[in-house]
Amino acid sequence: MYNKILVPLDGSKTAEAIIPHVANLAQHDGATVYFAQVIEPATRSGILDINQEQEVTFKPQKIDNAKAYLNGWKNQFEQDGLSAEILLLRGVAVDAILHAIDEMAIDILAITSQGRSGLQKVIYGSVSSALLNRAPCPTLVSTPDTEISLKTNNRILVPIDGSKESEAIMPHVQHIARLYEATIVLVRVVSSPHHKAAFVNLDKEIKEEIVPEHLLSQLGKHQELDRIKTAKNYLLNWKNQFQEHGYDAEVNLLYGRPIDSIMAVAEQTQPDLIAMTSSARVGLDQFFYGSIASGLLNRLARPMLIVHTSNLPVQNFA
Structure with missing residues (x-):
């Protein structure tokens, strides 16, 4: 039933709190886990010059760091005998994740309910609220306080x-x-x-x-x-x-x-x-x-x- 599980991450320990529950579900259901991170444009805001062509750019270092981070989780899952892939998403967090759910035919979205604050907030807070309201697929959600020992669904x-x-x-x-x-x-x-x-x-x-x-x-x-x-x-x-x-x-x-x-x-x-x-x-x-x-x-x-x-x-x- 759950062949594809999407796990958006932002690099924080808080965001990673959902992963043990995802691993347990993937192990029982034989699902492929897609670890994803949203890459925002190098320039977050500004005034466009309507007389010149504009191209959205992304910092190479940010992309490389995201790849390395996601591959770390992918490799860890594969070492445990689980199927995993990585996805790099670009744009506004909510729209990028919703687009990925649609394009990849994701069966379940897995997130924690809050993450880092400030300009580097990518997934959580208001974003997680938007995903809970708009995600077209079932959502597995936990808080950072959810005990790691509670990984089974008995x-x-x-x-x-x-x-x-x-x-x-x-x-x-x-x-x-x-x-x-x-x-x-x-x-x-x-x-x-x-x-x-x-x-x-x-x-x-x-x-x-x-x-x-x-x-x-x-x-x-x-x-x-x-x-x-x-x-x-x-x-x-x-x-x-x-x-x-x-x-x-x-x-x-x-x-x-x-x-x-x-x-x-x-x-x-x-x-x-x-x-x-x-x-x-x-x-x-x-x-x-x-x-x-x-x-x-x-x-x-x-x-x-x-x-x-x-x-x-x-x-x-x-």
Whole structure:
């Protein structure tokens, strides 16, 4: 599924934090890793003379340094028995990387969420944000604080909200779970701003007593219980589907604030990877991506696989 992995680097240790996770995925999936660096023009800005022809130039030393740096990673991967290539990109970082994804038919983009600052910033900060929003392929992203020991994907945490958009992550989850013989940990949150995070016991019948009184008074007793029951049935249905196809799956239903709830599940289950889509339905149940994904990434120190949704129908277990 992931034949080509693009890893843009800027020479910083921060940018390189994603590499152990890439190496692990490439080893399991037999992918070719493309190490890339963006080379900016020798002159970053200026006033053009419209009466003279202008040619964009690049400093040879900068190109040579980039080649040597990327080849260092390429050689290291090849020594470990992995397939690797290098790409030198030119122009504006975001556009250059997006162009490479399109031209090379990249299957997954791998980045860390921040890098060096100042004039030498090439990949991260606002650039990584733009890539997360615009990349046409799945994105594997981690923070510099992500522990290097967390290189396996034995437990995959998957937040879903009941929408077809959120289910677009499932083919990727199935693929990675099959590669690693991983346990899939599904979580759904019945969103409420009035409660931090509370687990719902799925082994017991859902009754009025499990819902806080103040929540019942605001949303209506029957309405709130129906939401929780619907979410329970949805999760159990997915669990059954996974188990029927030979996957190990767990389900967690909570009500409360989305980030706090997902954090509570992560603390309890200790996942190696979080997989989620970049958009979901609007309204009370909207909690994917945006501030939620950012909050999870900054607080969990776990790599995340983020997949953009589309209007195409999702075919799971195909």
